Amino acid sequence: MRRLAVLLLAVLLACSTGCNKFSKIKVNEVEIVKVTPHGLRGIDIDLGVEVDNPAPWLKISDVEVVVRYCGKVLGKVTVDPFILKARKVERYDIKARMSLDPSVSLYEVLMYLSKDFSQNGILDMTAKGSLKGGLSKTITEKDVPLKKLMEYAE
Numbered sequence: 431m432r433r434l435a436v437l438l439l440a441v442l443l444a445c446s447t448g449c450n451k452f453s454k455i456k457v458n459e460v461e462i463v464k465v466t467p468h469g470l471r472g473i474d475i476d477l478g479v480e481v482d483n484p485a486p487w488l489k490i491s492d493v494e495v496v497v498r499y500c501g502k503v504l505g506k507v508t509v510d511p512f513i514l515k516a517r518k519v520e521r522y523d524i525k526a527r528m529s530l531d532p533s534v535s536l537y538e539v540l541m542y543l544s545k546d547f548s549q550n551g552i553l554d555m556t557a558k559g560s561l562k563g564g565l566s567k568t569i570t571e572k573d574v575p576l577k578k579l580m581e582y583a584e
Contacts, residue, residue: 456482458519468527470536472505475526480519487516492558492568497528499542499551505530551576 457479464476491511497504510525530539553574560566 454484455488455514458482459521463523468529472527472529475528477524477526478521479524480521481514482519483514484517485514487562488514489560490514490557491560492556494556496554497551498554499547502534503531504534504539504542547576549577 459478459480461478462475463478464474466474466476468474489511490509490513493509493511495507495509497507505528507526507528512522512524514520514522530536553571553576555571555574556568558566558568
């Protein structure tokens with residue numbers, strides 16, 4: 431489940447590129463508060479995330495992370511929209527859901543997670559950042575090694 435928290439970290443990092451103040455947004459802590467199975471095809475995740483935002487108010491939405499392992503799509507993580515308050519260090523309660531790809535079983539995913547997933551996992555991320563005035567930017571990052579994000583989170 432820590433890996434799913436790292437996915438959120440990846441999304442926030444992707445959204446913080448661009449303007450100088452936005453590039454200084456930092457994720458200080460990611461805590462997995464609750465994990466709940468969603469049938470046999472998904473998992474609901476409640477996260478507590480502390481963010482230091484020196485930039486203006488920013489809405490993060492349309493977050494999708496495709497998770498791959500050795501070239502095979504395992505599933506997609508979506509995150510409910512949330513707002514980073516202007517110039518604050520604050521803890522946010524964020525909800526996410528991982529839906530398994532139809533080509534994989536829950537058993538298969540659990541096998542991959544118990545192996546060297548953090549070494550061979552690859553992420554494709556998309557997120558939209560919007561300012562109060564309506565100006566927005568969609569950011570896409572492809573082929574991001576999970577290993578690199580895990581090192582950043584430590």
